[in-house]
Amino acid sequence: MEKKQSDLCLEILRRFHAAGILDDLILIGSWCVYFYQDYFAGVPYIDQAAIKTRDIDFLIDAPSKIRHNVSIPEILKDLGFVTIYKGTKGYIKLDHPELILEFLVPEKGKGVDKPVPLPKLGVNAVALRFLSFLSGNTIKVEVENFSVTLPHPVNFALHKLIIFQCRFREGKAIKDRNTAVEILKALIKKGDVDILLQIFNSMIPKWQKKVIKGLEEAKEKDILNILDRDKS
Numbered sequence: 001m002e003k004k005q006s007d008l009c010l011e012i013l014r015r016f017h018a019a020g021i022l023d024d025l026i027l028i029g030s031w032c033v034y035f036y037q038d039y040f041a042g043v044p045y046i047d048q049a050a051i052k053t054r055d056i057d058f059l060i061d062a063p064s065k066i067r068h069n070v071s072i073p074e075i076l077k078d079l080g081f082v083t084i085y086k087g088t089k090g091y092i093k094l095d096h097p098e099l100i101l102e103f104l105v106p107e108k109g110k111g112v113d114k115p116v117p118l119p120k121l122g123v124n125a126v127a128l129r130f131l132s133f134l135s136g137n138t139i140k141v142e143v144e145n146f147s148v149t150l151p152h153p154v155n156f157a158l159h160k161l162i163i164f165q166c167r168f169r170e171g172k173a174i175k176d177r178n179t180a181v182e183i184l185k186a187l188i189k190k191g192d193v194d195i196l197l198q199i200f201n202s203m204i205p206k207w208q209k210k211v212i213k214g215l216e217e218a219k220e221k222d223i224l225n226i227l228d229r230d231k232s
Contacts, residue, residue, distance in 0.1 A: 005098050006034065008079065009056060010143070012101070015075050017146040020068045021121065026149045028104070028134055029057035032156050033179060035141050035148060043189040046182050059104050060125060061135035063118055071122035076101075089114050092123045106131040133159055133207075137199065154192065154199045157183040161214035162207055181218050193226060200227055 009031060016022040027035065030053040033046055060066070073083045073094060081094040081101065092115065094101040103125040105116050115124035134151040141148050151159070160180035164173045187196055200208065215224050 002098075005054075008096070008098050009034075011079065012056070012076065012099075013143060013146070013148060016072075019070045019075055021066070021070050021072075022146060022148070024060060024062075024066050024068075026059040026061060026135055026138060026151065027056070028059045028131075028151060028156075029053070029055055030179070031056055032150050032153075033183070035143070035150055036153055036156075036183070038141060039139065039153060040186045040190060043186055045186050046179070054098065054100050056099055056101050057104055058101070059106075059131055059135060060118065060121075061106065061132075063105060063116070063120075063125070066118070066120045069120050072101075073122050090124070091115050091126055094123075102126065104128055104131060106135065130159060130162055130207075133162075133203075152195075152199075153183050153187055154196050157181075157187070158199065158203070158207075158211055161211045165210060165214060177214055177218055180214070181220055181223070184220075184223050188223070188226065196226070197229065 013022060016025065030051060033051055034048060037045065037048070073081065076094060079096065081096045084093050084095045085091065086093055092103075103118060103121070103123050105125045105127050107127040107129045112127050116127050117124050134155055137152040137155045138149050139152050141150055150156070157180040160176045160183075164176035164180070184196070187193075200211065203211070212224065212227070215227075
């Protein structure tokens with residue numbers, strides 16, 4: 001991760017905290033790998049220089065519970081963020097030469113094929129499947145004088161193993177799979193096997209099969225043996 005990107009990301013978080021909206025957001029996507037550093041202190045972990053992404057994704061699990069009226073485009077405007085509208089549906093992204101911000105909500109029921117308005121934040125969101133799995137088990141990471149909510153690394157890694165199989169771009173799919181594997185290895189070395197098994201065993205069979213398939217493609221026999229421990 002380049003320093004100018006991480007500095008800009010931190011400034012975004014500072015402003016969200018000052019505006020009183022940071023607690024309404026869950027940081028998901030590849031930036032989690034950066035902020036998991038302290039969680040994995042003392043065990044081998046992913047080289048931060050290898051993390052390359054412009055995308056910052058924020059999940060709003062409960063839009064109706066947002067208390068503050070804050071125009072996110074306005075509070076980030078002086079940093080150089082420009083509001084762009086993606087596709088014919090008008091999905092909002094905040095674009096900067098270094099970073100792109102996007103907002104997501106869990107898809108419910110049959111789903112929707114249009115943006116979900118977030119009027120209190122001045123943006124809209126994309127509704128996607130599987131996101132409730134990320135919001136259902138979170139941790140808080142201390143950053144400066146505030147905390148950032150992230151999916152638990154177990155949920156993050158297992159989620160990656162599910163969604164990489166839906167990627168159209170092979171390079172992105174392999175990157176997601178490899179990231180998931182590295183985080184699972186770090187979790188095992190940290191001693192979080194019980195948590196891994198608990199979360200994996202709580203997943204619906206269809207999702208478990210996708211996780212197994214992903215690990216089989218990666219030829220990760222040691223992790224597969226751990227996940228099969230309760231069934232042997």
